[in-house]
Amino acid sequence: MIRNLSSASCIVFSATVPKPLTCVMRHAHSSTYDVAVVGGGIVGLASARELILRHPTLSFVLLEKEKELAMHQSGHNSGVIHSGIYYTPGSLKARLCVKGATMAYEYLDKQGLPYKRCGKLVVAVEREEIPRLKALYERGQENGVRDLTLIDSKGIQEREPFCRGLMALDSPYTGIVDWRQVSLSYGKDFQDAGGTVVTEYEASDIAMVKESPAGGTEGLKYPIAIRGSKGKEVRCRYLLTCGGLYSDRISQISGCSPEPRIVPFRGDYLVLKPEKHYLVKGNIYPVPDPKFPFLGVHFTPRMDGSIWLGPNAVLAFKREGYKMYDFDIRDVTDALCFRGLHKLVLKNILYGVGEMYRGVFIGAQVKILQKFIPELSLQDVLRGPAGVRAQALDKEGNLVDDFVFDGGVGDVGSRVLHVRNAPSPAATSSLAIAQMVADEVERRFTL
Numbered sequence: 173m174i175r176n177l178s179s180a181s182c183i184v185f186s187a188t189v190p191k192p193l194t195c196v197m198r199h200a201h202s203s204t205y206d207v208a209v210v211g212g213g214i215v216g217l218a219s220a221r222e223l224i225l226r227h228p229t230l231s232f233v234l235l236e237k238e239k240e241l242a243m244h245q246s247g248h249n250s251g252v253i254h255s256g257i258y259y260t261p262g263s264l265k266a267r268l269c270v271k272g273a274t275m276a277y278e279y280l281d282k283q284g285l286p287y288k289r290c291g292k293l294v295v296a297v298e299r300e301e302i303p304r305l306k307a308l309y310e311r312g313q314e315n316g317v318r319d320l321t322l323i324d325s326k327g328i329q330e331r332e333p334f335c336r337g338l339m340a341l342d343s344p345y346t347g348i349v350d351w352r353q354v355s356l357s358y359g360k361d362f363q364d365a366g367g368t369v370v371t372e373y374e375a376s377d378i379a380m381v382k383e384s385p386a387g388g389t390e391g392l393k394y395p396i397a398i399r400g401s402k403g404k405e406v407r408c409r410y411l412l413t414c415g416g417l418y419s420d421r422i423s424q425i426s427g428c429s430p431e432p433r434i435v436p437f438r439g440d441y442l443v444l445k446p447e448k449h450y451l452v453k454g455n456i457y458p459v460p461d462p463k464f465p466f467l468g469v470h471f472t473p474r475m476d477g478s479i480w481l482g483p484n485a486v487l488a489f490k491r492e493g494y495k496m497y498d499f500d501i502r503d504v505t506d507a508l509c510f511r512g513l514h515k516l517v518l519k520n521i522l523y524g525v526g527e528m529y530r531g532v533f534i535g536a537q538v539k540i541l542q543k544f545i546p547e548l549s550l551q552d553v554l555r556g557p558a559g560v561r562a563q564a565l566d567k568e569g570n571l572v573d574d575f576v577f578d579g580g581v582g583d584v585g586s587r588v589l590h591v592r593n594a595p596s597p598a599a600t601s602s603l604a605i606a607q608m609v610a611d612e613v614e615r616r617f618t619l
């Protein structure tokens with residue numbers, strides 16, 4: 173629990189098969205560092221990379237609780253390089269996505285990492301969706317998304333011969349990539365620049381200490397102690413956390429507010445049988461529901477040649493639980509006792525039940541997908557993998573769509589920074605987010 177950490181300040185900014193990293197070190201050879209980063213997902217890795225490139229003379233460590241990096245959201249997602257169409261013009265999310273996509277393509281080219289710019293169609297299948305599709309086109313233009321055009325049903329068939337629709341937004345700039353592979357590449361850059369990666373280190377306590385590490389002679393140079401669940405301790409001058417599905421709990425152990433709370437939503441994908449791959453060429457998306465822009469099943473080709481359909485979104489009974497029956501008593505109690513979730517459920521009960529129904533009865537999911545590709549049948553699909561989204565919720569049951577940085581006040585406020593919410597598509601935006609996080613670290617800390 174918290175020691176000498178006074179109450180928190182919270183700032184809201186509006187706004188495959190991957191290669192394992194062979195050079196990951198399992199044990200820190202030194203336990204003191206200038207900067208520690210907790211969380212080896214794409215946000216933590218990109219931020220650690222950016223910081224060490226800006227400050228090559230400082231010592232850095234990245235602590236990750238799993239055996240390998242990027243095992244959660246960054247390794248369980250749709251693998252799309254989004255172009256930034258959906259987000260409110262001028263918002264941080266829109267700017268970071270558009271900039272992040274450009275930076276991602278540049279990075280992938282420079283590193284020689286594989287990706288495909290296979291494009292995306294957002295397809296209106298009902299007449300009443302057309303005004304929303306046109307508004308989306310305007311929005312994309314305002315956001316500076318490249319090469320957007322509106323196409324008619326003939327244009328749709330030229331791009332996707334098996335897709336039916338009245339009108340579509342064509343975004344050829346959208347691509348696909350294996351985001352876990354990209355995350356591991358950021359980790360390699362970090363290590364090549366001298367950073368240390370320690371896996372199987374679960375930060376379970378963050379405290380401000382008053383004495384030097386045993387045998388140390390440097391006084392209070394490293395006053396932040398990050399205690400691991402296996403009894404080890406890492407000391408640092410400054411701490412940044414990027415805990416994904418656990419970002420609220422990590423913030424709480426250093427004395428920050430429990431809100432915004434992370435509520436895990438699992439998304440189950442279906443996969444298209446290989447003999448039916450000819451049905452889909454690029455990404456095919458529905459016109460988003462303005463209430464839940466991140467929902468809506470889509471067709472997504474993968475870098476390994478497979479094609480994923482979905483996902484739905486249902487409340488998960490376990491953070492980082494990828495199977496329908498995965499259950500964790502603390503996660504369930506936390507979620508069920510949270511007033512914000514009660515409000516969200518009450519406001520959207522029908523929607524939630526529909527998502528659960530489609531998760532169990534895949535025929536219902538296929539029925540929705542058939543609106544886009546009528547030739548698709550239940551026999552063409554299999555149950556596929558799942559991902560769990562860290563959805564930040566406030567007390568009133570509102571989805572928190574902005575970036576949330578949280579620190580402490582007093583001594584700790586000048587030494588600890590939590591990235592509590594890095595909303596999707598944080599993989600696409602990761603390099604731009606990393607610049608923003610590094611700017612914030614430099615603004616708060618005297619590195």
Ligand SMILES: Cc1cc2nc3c(=O)[nH]c(=O)nc-3n(C[C@H](O)[C@H](O)[C@H](O)COP(=O)(O)OP(=O)(O)OC[C@H]3O[C@@H](n4cnc5c(N)ncnc54)[C@H](O)[C@@H]3O)c2cc1C
Nearest residue numbers: 211213214215237245246249250252375416559597598600
């Ligand atoms: C189903 C789904 C589909 C998506 N599709 C896309 C997409 O197509 N394109 C896109 O750009 N984005 C997509 N996203 C969003 C994107 O994947 C996430 O925004 C991004 O991966 C978040 O990265 P992160 O580093 O914040 O979290 P994570 O990847 O979850 O990383 C957090 C890390 O912190 C570690 N950790 C947690 N607690 C501790 C602790 N106490 N001590 C040490 N380590 C700890 C975890 O083990 C984990 O490795 C999708 C997300 C989901 C769920």
